[in-house]
Amino acid sequence: MRNITFIHFIIGIFLVINFIPVFAEPVEDLDDIVVSATRWETPGIPTAGSITVITRKQIIESGANRVIDILRGRGGVQIRDLYGDGSRATVDMRGFGESAGANTLILVDGRRLNNTDLHAPDLSFISIKDIERIEIVQGSSTVLYGDQAVGGVINIITRQAGELDVDFEAGYGSYDHQLQILKLANRFDNGIGIRTSAERRLSDNYRDNNDLEYLNVFANLSYDWDRGNMFAEFQRTDEEIGIPGALFSNEINISRKQTTKPLDFNDTIADVFRIGGLFSMTPDWEVAGEYTRRDEDVNGNITFSGGFGFAFKQKRLHQSFNPRVRGKISFGHQEMLLVAGADIEKTDYELVSFTSSEQDLKSIYALATLPFNDVMSITGGLRKAWVENEIVTFVPITPDDHLTASTLGVTITSDNAWRFFIKREDNYRIPLVDEQTDVFFSGFPELKTQTGVSYEAGGEWYNRWFVSKLLGYVLKLENELSFNPLIGPFGQNVNLDPTRRTGLIFEVSVTPVDQLTVDAQYTYTDAVFENTAGAGARVPLVAEHQLHFSVTYRTAPHWSIYGEALLISDRVAGGDIANNFASLPGHGVGNLNLRYDDGAWNFSARINNILDRKYSDNAGIGFNPGSGNTETGFYPAPERNFILTLGYEF
Template sequence: MDLSGPDLNAVSIKDIEQIEIIQSSAGVLYGDQAVGGVINVITRKPKEFTADIEARTGSYGRKQVLARITDKISNGVSYVLSGDVLEADNYRDNNELENVNLLGRIDYEFSSGNVYAEYQVITREQELPGALFSNEVEADRRQSTINFSDDYLDEDTKVSRVGTKTSVSDNWFVEAELISHEFEYESVQSSSFGKNTTPFFINSEQLEFTPRMIGIFSFNGGEAIITTGIDYLKADYESYLTDEQKALSYYMQAVVPLASKTSLTLGGRKARVENEMVSSFTNGELTERVSAYELGIQSALSDNLVLFARFDQNFRFAKVDELSFASPTAPLKTQTGDSNEVGIEWTVASYAVKAQVYRLELEDEIAYDPGAEGPFGPGTGANVNLDPTTHDGLIVEADYKVYSDLNVNAAFTYTDAIFDSGVFAGNKISGVPERKASMAADYRIRENLKTYVEVIYTDDHFVSGDNANSNPKLDGYTVVNANLRYQLKEWTFSARINNVFDKEYSASANESFGAVSFFPSPERNFWLSAAVRFE
């Protein structure tokens, strides 16, 4: 509900079963914020008894210990306990990190399904080095200037989940999850233009309920799948403003066979959000409503070749931070968009290729404009609705099993993101590289010895905030990473080198008040780990 970035340490790697990536709009099934794609992290369910312990160490004072134990007790009861403790000095000065992630889960399986309960606690303390101007990067890219010497963030997160997946008939089953999320945040963040000593804080409590029913029926030589559900969210937010937010949406999607190898997808979602805010900038009630629809078709022309086409609408309600820091003369509207894509999948025994082209058209895209009239007056900056934008793109992915011990995969994306009208008409949207590519190979040298090498390329692009395209582009970069893994009975040893060729680059930069500041990325660095499993 706020602009806090996703916490990459929220789920320990030991608890991840699978990561699903949806590369296009998914507004019907996933609702608010599912504009350019969705990352769905699926955690591991309890299994037969296993105990894993892993210790890691590496460059910049990094030390990490991960532990996980799981077991099935009896009568369908099973449990998981896991912990992840990480300490690091990190690449930049004034960037020490301490992160603790503890999780417990219990499952109960019965004849028609399962129920589970999960509790997670995450604490994070980190110093913040801030950004550097180009001359400061040239002098010492690892430094943190005096303005940022006291900057930090402290986070405490508690998450409770209960849920079920249960069959209610031969054709229907229910999935439901109730999530309670408590978040406390305190931070001091300065700028390159001056030091800040006033802490910023967030206290929030969020309750989310997401029941859905899924039906599977034999139809027209195939299976029809119908999904219908409700997403409900209630949140209380306190910072420099207070807000009580309620969001309710309901949706339905049907995947229906038209023939034995062709299916049609139809779906729709209606959503409503209510905010009751009190702040020095914004007061009162704000209610927004939006609808999104989906239409797609997929056809298998042969056992190896599949064609697909899809239209999906998406939306993004303004977050609390954005609403409270908007221009007093231009209240924020809900961002909406239309996504169109056409693609092909080709699969044979040794390789698979997927390619798709897409167009994403956004209306009232929400972004921060440092030159807009803000709560503190003209030119002080505010969150605004941008003029219409269009994102045209191509995505190609390939996987090739050269032979039994060698597998190669590659991906390429091309994005042409521009403003359609307004003061920036024809300009590139800042922060969006035109080209990104990656290639990776994993090779089994011996039965118990494997290696993995990846190459990642990112094209040059205008820095975030430079929608006028008036500053030099942020340089593109190519980074090579490598890993070696050795298995000895219940032990696993691995060594990883990131940025093998010691490339000096900045993965991100932004413009503010006409000046560009950079966040330098690490040079060559190492990870060593040893893990043992008991079964």
């Protein structure tokens, strides 16, 4: 597979796409409404690229209670879950391993969850009940979304107020897991809408010192009129969780559930306030924008191997303003779709009492799609960004930078039965504020901005009962940002020599009858280092192969059964850049869900890890005081477990 060139893949795509339409029955309209292609609601995907939509119906039938379980195994998406409860999980697109949290952009209604420090986006702060759909954007999307959109973008679209809807749901499961959800939504005849929800979770979880207390409250007030809308919303999340840490092999042999760090914990309070709106100036031109303020206070304790540790406090204040405009410009008999805007972001970060940092990021962008005819269109765009840092550790530093990214792509469609695209896009990732600091030493060289280029080509074909997608890519990076734990006593953040990733994604969904849907997704990822002493070594924590298979059978008007299997190959342990230590073994896991829904009452019974596999979903190298050597530490995943939920809609 590594010898297959990008041009060979493109030729193969053309051959397949020219063969499939012979059997594909054109359909009148299979276009989903998507936001992520242009940052506006748009029928279908007008730009060059690939977007997969996970619908609310699919989410409900799966019985998933966490966002991370919905994304697990999806094409091009790999998940690493430290403790199996979704509270400390990382989404990885394009095979970034340890740095995936800063190279995959996570959005909620276009609002960034990503941080400008090393803390990965926290998907556990999103309630399943609030989700309308999830859009997975494959590949670099830097021109439209900016920093950290290197491997891809996941945009979680929440539900909007409609007819009066009052829902209550309660659940109980393994490890004394308790769940209560309350939701109220309504839109009045005068255009005013309200949407509120509250979610509470308690759990002992699988591991010792992994108790969870979680509360999430949300309120949205909106107003719609014939030429636009406006809204204001607030969310507060309060999470208290114990952090059990990794176990070495000798410790796992004694007990998979034990912890060697009984004092470690994280307590987080996060407040998000957001206000925005949209206004239609003319039938062809619209303006929109949002202001967001996110405050986070974190208290915790961390213990290193050998028993050394300390209590810490983190404070994050992230503010952003995102104005944009969309319009159509006539070119002869065709209309060019133009999207342009600005992203203005300011972050204040403090790690008490070691560091304080400020980062200001300003950027402007434009993306245009011009149809040549009814079959072919071209997409091009440009983003210019300026970043200013003020970072204070023991020595103040101000590593400022300015960046440019461009994209160019071509899309070909035919008879609404198939679609082909090819795209090139630049990308960048700005060093995080705490990647540029060291609380124990100073004088390290300033890190360079990670830059790269992505080449992608793909095809989709579909009819009333069959939808399929094939996508290939090459991603080349310069100065990739990573952490090397073997430099010095505590490790060091570094710029790597050039890295390369090539991959293949295949997805298929078949619905031969209304009662049955079969889905499968296969992801091949070849992520390696280049031009180093260990050239050809695999990037840690990236699986080369991943296969996800699911079946949904609707047995009666109100009943459905959902089953899924996930197979993932072995991965190099985190931090093992030279590939010298024990790897994280591959594993296979199956889940099953039974659901009843008559429109008022609903009931769900989900069994996770139904075959009771004993596996780990994450691993990293570290010092084992028991042996006196550097070894691989593992994070044991839960064995067979269940969750029962009962809900009523008034």
